[in-house]
Amino acid sequence: MARPARRFRLPAVLVAAAAFAAAPRRTGAAGTEPFEVDDILEPPPAVELELVQTRITAYEQKGYGFQSQAGPLSGPGSETLHVLQAQAELVARQGERVTHRLWVPVDVVTSASANATDRYYAEPDIVSAASAQTFGAEAEYEISLHSPAGPTWSGGVGYHIEEILNSWRLSLRYEQPFAEDNTTLAVGVNQVLDWFNRFDLGGLRIGRASRSSTNLNVSVSQLLSPTTIVGVGYGVTFQAGELGNTYNTVPSDDGERVLEALPPSRRRNAASASLTQWLPWRGSLRLSYRFYVDDWAVTANSVETELLQRVLPWLVLGASYRYHDQSAASFFTTRGSAAAPLLSADSDLDAFVSQTVGGSARVDLGAGRLGDLFLSLGCDHYFRSNDLRVNVATWASGFRF
Amino acid sequence: MNRSAPRTLRAGRFARFARGSAGLLFLGLGACAVVPQNRRARLADPMMQSGEDRLDAHRKRKLYTSREAAAGGDGKTAGGGCGCE
Numbered sequence: 386m387a388r389p390a391r392r393f394r395l396p397a398v399l400v401a402a403a404a405f406a407a408a409p410r411r412t413g414a415a416g417t418e419p420f421e422v423d424d425i426l427e428p429p430p431a432v433e434l435e436l437v438q439t440r441i442t443a444y445e446q447k448g449y450g451f452q453s454q455a456g457p458l459s460g461p462g463s464e465t466l467h468v469l470q471a472q473a474e475l476v477a478r479q480g481e482r483v484t485h486r487l488w489v490p491v492d493v494v495t496s497a498s499a500n501a502t503d504r505y506y507a508e509p510d511i512v513s514a515a516s517a518q519t520f521g522a523e524a525e526y527e528i529s530l531h532s533p534a535g536p537t538w539s540g541g542v543g544y545h546i547e548e549i550l551n552s553w554r555l556s557l558r559y560e561q562p563f564a565e566d567n568t569t570l571a572v573g574v575n576q577v578l579d580w581f582n583r584f585d586l587g588g589l590r591i592g593r594a595s596r597s598s599t600n601l602n603v604s605v606s607q608l609l610s611p612t613t614i615v616g617v618g619y620g621v622t623f624q625a626g627e628l629g630n631t632y633n634t635v636p637s638d639d640g641e642r643v644l645e646a647l648p649p650s651r652r653r654n655a656a657s658a659s660l661t662q663w664l665p666w667r668g669s670l671r672l673s674y675r676f677y678v679d680d681w682a683v684t685a686n687s688v689e690t691e692l693l694q695r696v697l698p699w700l701v702l703g704a705s706y707r708y709h710d711q712s713a714a715s716f717f718t719t720r721g722s723a724a725a726p727l728l729s730a731d732s733d734l735d736a737f738v739s740q741t742v743g744g745s746a747r748v749d750l751g752a753g754r755l756g757d758l759f760l761s762l763g764c765d766h767y768f769r770s771n772d773l774r775v776n777v778a779t780w781a782s783g784f785r786f
Numbered sequence: 787m788n789r790s791a792p793r794t795l796r797a798g799r800f801a802r803f804a805r806g807s808a809g810l811l812f813l814g815l816g817a818c819a820v821v822p823q824n825r826r827a828r829l830a831d832p833m834m835q836s837g838e839d840r841l842d843a844h845r846k847r848k849l850y851t852s853r854e855a856a857a858g859g860d861g862k863t864a865g866g867g868c869g870c871e
Contacts, residue, residue: 733853
């Protein structure tokens, strides 16, 4: 049955080739130049800037935790810390379907706990190091491909570097609108690989450690009315490898200190729901709730609310509040022994209640020579029941084109 | 007995978590109102676009993920940074 078909196909190809060869050679408009590629294909759409913005944030932390060695052997050590974080973001659009995003955050941390020195192979001082500094930087690129009334695919790569840590990040996200954009489903997967120095109790580097984090998340947002948006989300993260920073310590029974020992893996689950409501007096209210549970026996509930109010056409003021309640990890202790298979005195793994109050102001200065200029100011005060307080001040500016 | 008790506790916690998640998802999907395009002016206001400013979202995330064991695990990758996320 296949043979007759082959007989006819060959002559057809030959005829087509002969016709192509015999056809007069087409030339350009002048009659002498051959066609350029641009004469046949559409030129690629130009890349146009959509957003350029920078943000600087300062964190001032004070408090005490039993994992820190900056204090008495058997007591809590200082967690005093200052962070200056600068971020820059550039978003560009290429035609109707492609968006590029480049993001570069840089952190400068002054730390009273474990730290590295300026020389790579020098021993870090993890006992006092009151004035040491750590520098961290990251670069992340993301490309999004939109199709009209169809899905949006986004892919991203990132690299993070600190004096004692390298980290690589890959992400993929799929977003599908339904019912005339009333409902949006998003599915994302992220993979992070960390590679960092391992330290002994005295602060000597004793090799390298690694950690893998794989995250899968699903979220749905839904328009409920012309003034109401709700959203739900669920995320699961699997971590494996060295899950501590290797220099946290635990006061021991004999009056000394031993290194923290954490499980080699962790499975984390988080579900959240949010509601954003337009308010008739030109404001908006956002409420969100998040439930978290993991296999280290940490369970948490977080409630957050944010109220925004447009007081002038170019000025929006905001106020926010967050309440967080979490239980301790099953192996948390403030006094352990070296024989214990798992132990940690990290105050972040303790049971505590934390609260955050914040305020913000955003100024839209309208169309300037370059674009729509905007400025943003904000501050937060974070405090929690196990002796930790953080003051945050942030300032942003940018152009929207 | 000592080994099975934590597992039972954990299984119960995950079961409650799964039920809660399903309930939240049902709440979101069940409300399938259709808002026409010409009635979305208020929804398009920047005040209604939470999470639009990714730099602000990052600095908030940084505040929590490096200080709370229960932060992260919900769409933002854990790991990286100081190793405490």
